[in-house]
Amino acid sequence: MQGPQDTMQYSVSDSELSLKVTAKIRSLYDAQLRLQHNIQPLPLGTDIANTVKYFSQTLLSVLKDVPRSPLEMLRDADNDGERMGLYPNLDYKSLFNALSGLVDSTPHLQYGTLPFGQAILQCLGCLLPFLEYDMIDNLPFLVAYCVAMFPVALHQEILHLLSYYILPFTITRKYAGMEEESQASQSVAAIIMMVFQHSNNPAHHCQLLECLMSMKQWVVKDILCVIAYGTWGARLSAAKLLFYYWPPFDAKLFDRKGLLCKFSNDLVPFLCQRDMCPNAGTAEAAKVCYDHCISVTFASDSPPPLYLCIECANEIHREHPNQRFFDILHPQQQVSMVCENKNCRSTDKAAYSICFSNECASYNGNHPIRYCQQCHGNRHNSRRGGDHVVHTRLPLAWQMDSDMQTNLVEAIISLLKEAKPINMEDPDSSTEQLKPPLSVDLPDPISVEDRQLLGRYGVWLMVGLCTPNPDTPDEILGRLLSVLFHWFHVTSFSYTG
Ligand SMILES: [Zn+2]
Ligand SMILES: [Zn+2]
Ligand SMILES: [Zn+2]
Ligand SMILES: [Zn+2]
Incomplete structure (x- = not known):
């Protein structure tokens, strides 16, 4: 055993703690079973939340006494064995699986979804330093998936958790001997799709993308992947943000003024997390301290690291002169x-x-x-x-690596296919008598303006990046030309009438 014995959790022995934790994890599994099979009485969201909060508090108090920096060690998978050796032997893996199962059963919950969701988000943050590699890789997507499962009122919290606590310690993790990116990094396109599809607040889309742009060099590949294969909502947002954030590949080709949709004005600032912050609830965080002990001391309910306003950072620095406080990146203000x-x-x-x-x-x-x-x-x-x-x-298509080139070509095709004639039937669609007898006319989820915009984005990408040269593969050229002809064919009806 290591660490001081004077805290509450250490007054019971490790094995007693372990028994208690195992019993509580079992109760979470039980609650999840009841929810999924509708066994009465159904557990209440608030009761589950209280159990989950017990884990957050236990994890944070264990963390506080760890002699080395778990967040530093997380950055390299080589340290995983040593890092896990710092903690008491608890069943972290079962806890992770229980939380993940609870996220899945959210729709079965009748009451208390808000405290339930809040407690799970907090606990996922606290659990990160205790996880092994496969769960670390799955965590970012699990948190993004909460956007689909939890109520809208929790979306901002999910985005803050992702941007400040989860992504910075998972996406960039190093794996020895692996040239390829981590699985967490490979899940970025799926994370973008999940958030863009299920949050309809453009500020959340901006927050996620700026966070990813600050840590992943080729995130544009993921954006192109979303445009190529995502659902319509995700595709629309990804295309707009590609043109919003990336410096234009050909400024003469298009006038960005008309292009820049209003974004990011309603970004919700991330505030100082110190419990006793004198500016309580109003001062934006500007500094970060990675020391887990300082973090748990000054923000007793939050996972590390500790995000602080200037005033609190100065104050804590005076008390702890050898701690380092780093600047945090603020959102892009204007393009x-x-x-x-x-x-x-x-x-x-x-x-x-x-x-x-x-x-x-x-x-x-x-x-x-x-x-x-x-x-x-x-x-x-x-x-x-x-x-x-x-x-x-963006470089020319022929200078991209083959994955990215494929994503670009598929993105262009998917954008040009969105074009639809205004006030007219799609000239390709069958005549009345060929329609299935029970067809239902659903309203088009994409507005006419957005459809036209998507088509224009596609044309710009094609004209700006895909000018053919003698080495252009025939099959790529053929596909681009056929979709371009299709686009002309469809849009010609919109402008002649
Ligand atoms: Zn630089
Ligand atoms: Zn310059
Ligand atoms: Zn403060
Ligand atoms: Zn056609």
Whole structure:
């Protein structure tokens, strides 16, 4: 046994704790069974929430006494064995599975969905440092899936949990000897689809994407994947945000003013998490401290790390002078079409890249910063900035790797297929007598304006990135041409009438 013996949880021995935890996990499984098979009396959301809160408190009090930094160790899978060795031997895996089962049974719950959901979200955050690799990889998608299962009132909490507690410690985890990205990173397209489909608040879409853009270099590949294969709601949002965030590959091709839909104005700021914050509930978090002990001490219900307003960060720093407090990245404020480097000397100031790394963001009030091609080269080269997460203009299709090229071509095809004639039957659709006798006319879920916009996005991507050259594979050229002809064919009816 390690750690001081004076806290409440350590006054019982590890084996007693383990017995208690096992019994409580069993009660969660029991509640889930009752919910799924509708066995009376149905458990109440508030009762389940209280059991789940017991786990959060237990996990946090165990964490507080851990001698090394679990969050630091999480970053590299090589440390997993050592990290798990720091904790008492509890059945973390069964707890994870029980929580995951409860998320699934949310629709069967009659009362108390709100406290139920809140308790599960908090516990998933607290459980992360205790998980082994397969569950770490599954956690981001499980949390994103809560957007589909939990009430709308919890969506903002889910997005904050993902952006500040889950994604930063899972997506970028290193696995020794693996050149490929982690499974968590491979699940990013599915996470985007889930959130874009089930949250209808565009600010949530922006928050998720900016968070991912700050840590995943080729997230544009995932965005193209969503445009290509996602449901219509996810596709529409992904296409709009691709043109919103990525510096234009050809500024002459389109006028962005008309393109930029209103986004992100209603982003809900993430606030200082300190229990006794003097600005309670109003001050935006600006600093982060990764020390788990400091975190549990000053925010007794939140998982680490600890997010603080400036005032609290200064105060805690005075008491704990050797703790480090890092700047956190703030959301992008407006889309600049030109270089944001105040000392830019370039003659062509058109935006070429956007950098999300703290070093570059510090020149822009800790907001992501856009650079022209020349400044981009000065800030990111073999001597400096090589590890920055930067997103540049999209390259030509023929310069993309084959996965991304496939996603781009499929995205263009899916966008051009959305075009529909206005005030007219689809010229391809069958005549009345060929329709099935029991067809129902559902209203079109996509507005006419959005359909036209999607078609235009598709044309821009095709014209801007897919100009054929002698090496262009015939089958890709054939597919692009056929969908382009289809688009002309359908839209010609919209403009002649
Ligand atoms: Zn504060
Ligand atoms: Zn510049
Ligand atoms: Zn940079
Ligand atoms: Zn056609």
